[in-house]
Amino acid sequence: MIKLRVTDVKQYVYCPRIIYFTYVCPVEKRVTRKMAYGKEEHLELDRLEKRRNFKRFGLDHGKRVFHQYLRSERLGLEGRLDMHVIANGEYFPVEFKHTVKGPSLNHKYQLVSYAMLLEDFYNKPVRYGFLYLIPEKKPYPIEINTNARIFVKECLDKIRDIIVGEKMPRPNRFKGCCKDCEYRNFCGDVN
Template sequence: MKTKVDISSAEEEKAKDEEIFITVSDALEYLFCPRFIFFMHCLGIAQREERRYKVLKGRELHESREKVNRDYVRKRLKCTRKEISVYLTSRGHHLKGEVDEVLFLEDGTAAPMDYKFAEWKKTVYRTHKYQAALYGLLIMEHYGVDVNRGYVCYTRSNHHVEEINLGGKDYKRAEQMVREILMIIQREYYPDGTKQKARCMDPAFRSKAMQN
């Protein structure tokens, strides 16, 4: 008679790890305030504005792709081809996300292109930079090509396209950020909030935040 084989706690933890995938959107929430990860994944509280944002971005994205001239992408960015709305996952990085566009460039590298329903403020915010880095991790693993830059199209500034340089430090920080998010979810601990306290008083989470 066969007996049930006990699984060690280490193996259970490994199995649990393999089932968890962090989305690129999770990482952006984490950058805004780490406690949002606790609210969403440990308490099951969704953001109220998330659905509205996705609807707005979806409409704007469709229009923007028509307005960002194909010749501009091909000539200015030296793009040989592109793939649109590419959903990628990585077990190794415990990461998943949908890239607006994956651009394949003349130098043999690739780059993510993300469309923002926003104005260009003459600065690249860290959320935009690390979003590009996280997409870069997914693209490199899936396609087996280097990604040393990303692009952001700011749709409310006449579709201004800005290049973001990506290096080893950016990728290491992106990987570390995913590990930190996994730790919050696995251990279900309440992390320190952002130094900008107003962020943790976001209407979507204010009532629950006041209870913790």
């Protein structure tokens, strides 16, 4: 089984072509201003988050675990989670995102992927996670349900199909995604 990263799920949902340009026809990607800024924001948020309470997450108390490396042989998936909270015998993945557009689908399924990895790591179900939007300083609770888990597994299968088949997928139907894409210059059929 081809081992994949959680970020592959996020990228696949954003645009399947990113998988093609990452694995099949690797190209030097352009680091966007947004990507560089997001990395800086993550470092500052890590520092601040250690001092904050858990009320924003709807919890009285808990333990934070930062940058836990997780992998699942069953899923053929690995990744490093920004943070997870352990409280009352439950596990809550938290992904920090620098976006002003609200939680997006690719971020949601990245979080679901991490929840599935946490389930395998702790051998306990994960019911909720949080997308923490840095500009708003606000966590958005995301339910981790059966349909979301099924969708992630289907994405993993489709990603592996792209890699094995070595065929470029169709472009994203939402052309707004192309505007900030680091691979935009390599797609000959989008403006």
